[in-house]
Amino acid sequence: MLKGKTALVTGSTSGIGLGIAKALAAQGANIVLNGFGDVEGPKAEIAALGVQVTYHGADMSKPAEIAAMIEHAKTTFGSVDILVNNAGIQHVARVENFPIEKWDAIIAINMSSAFHATRLALPGMQAKNWGRIINVASVHGLVGSAEKSAYVAAKHGVVGLTKVTALENATTGVTCNAICPGWVLTPLVQKQVDAKAAAQGISNADATKQLLGEKEPSMQFTTPEELGALAVFFCSPAGDNIRGVAWNMDGGWTAQ
Ligand code: NAD
Numbered sequence: 001m002l003k004g005k006t007a008l009v010t011g012s013t014s015g016i017g018l019g020i021a022k023a024l025a026a027q028g029a030n031i032v033l034n035g036f037g038d039v040e041g042p043k044a045e046i047a048a049l050g051v052q053v054t055y056h057g058a059d060m061s062k063p064a065e066i067a068a069m070i071e072h073a074k075t076t077f078g079s080v081d082i083l084v085n086n087a088g089i090q091h092v093a094r095v096e097n098f099p100i101e102k103w104d105a106i107i108a109i110n111m112s113s114a115f116h117a118t119r120l121a122l123p124g125m126q127a128k129n130w131g132r133i134i135n136v137a138s139v140h141g142l143v144g145s146a147e148k149s150a151y152v153a154a155k156h157g158v159v160g161l162t163k164v165t166a167l168e169n170a171t172t173g174v175t176c177n178a179i180c181p182g183w184v185l186t187p188l189v190q191k192q193v194d195a196k197a198a199a200q201g202i203s204n205a206d207a208t209k210q211l212l213g214e215k216e217p218s219m220q221f222t223t224p225e226e227l228g229a230l231a232v233f234f235c236s237p238a239g240d241n242i243r244g245v246a247w248n249m250d251g252g253w254t255a256q
Pocket of ligand 1: 010011012013014015016017034035036037058059060061086087088089109110136137138139180181182183184185186187188189
């Protein structure tokens with residue numbers, strides 16, 4: 001379905017981003033990977049799906065590096081047809097104790113990077129009258145949780161940016177939507193499970209049960225594969241007139 005298209009997925013060396021990149025590659029899209037850590041492993045996983053793959057190591061807190069990454073994508077594959085703004089980090093502390101540098105980093109990586117990548121990718125999509133921008137927000141783009149001020153502020157911001165981008169392109173073939181996952185067991189969440197287990201002197205399994213039980217009626221993690229399938233749906237012809245939604249996939253978290 002996506003043969004001949006190029007998808008750039010930020011923060012795709014791990015977790016949800018890698019899951020979405022693999023799902024888009026399975027549909028034939030060429031992939032631009034981004035993110036830190038192991039690159040060769042994720043690159044090989046994408047190449048095994050029979051598409052072309054390239055990597056750019058832009059730090060998503062740096063607008064000039066984001067611009068260089070978009071240029072790299074265009075030079076390598078000719079265009080960016082699908083942009084998935086996914087890179088993100090977390091830090092947990094009460095507002096009065098929240099380190100200023102962590103606030104600044106979360107706002108830059110989780111929110112402003114989506115603005116920069118979007119503003120730079122949009123003109124190419126508009127020229128072709130086809131494009132998909134998928135912002136990986138969170139349930140925290142819809143509701144709050146204690147000790148996550150920067151994350152919740154950034155994710156609400158991403159949902160707002162999604163709506164405005166969708167509206168500004170509403171008469172075109174370019175759509176913009178947000179995905180709002182609940183708990184997904186990636187390194188970002190594993191750190192929170194480990195911290196809970198250590199703080200309460202309980203096992204990892206009990207900490208996991210507690211984490212899910214506090215928020216997620218299904219008592220199940222959403223998986224990167226499920227989120228990848230939702231991204232593919234947004235890219236399908238059925239997604240042509242889905243504009244500006246914040247689609248939660250959260251085991252019932254926000255239905256409560
Ligand atoms: P993860 O830690 O597995 O992956 C994060 C990715 O972002 C990695 O590839 C990492 O290298 C990259 N990254 C981090 N800082 C970066 C930077 N400055 N520049 C470039 N890349 C950077 O985490 P994940 O859980 O897969 O998170 C992906 C997205 O999903 C994030 O935006 C997160 O907020 C969101 N999300 C996660 C969950 C969850 O439960 N895991 C729930 C809702 C939303």
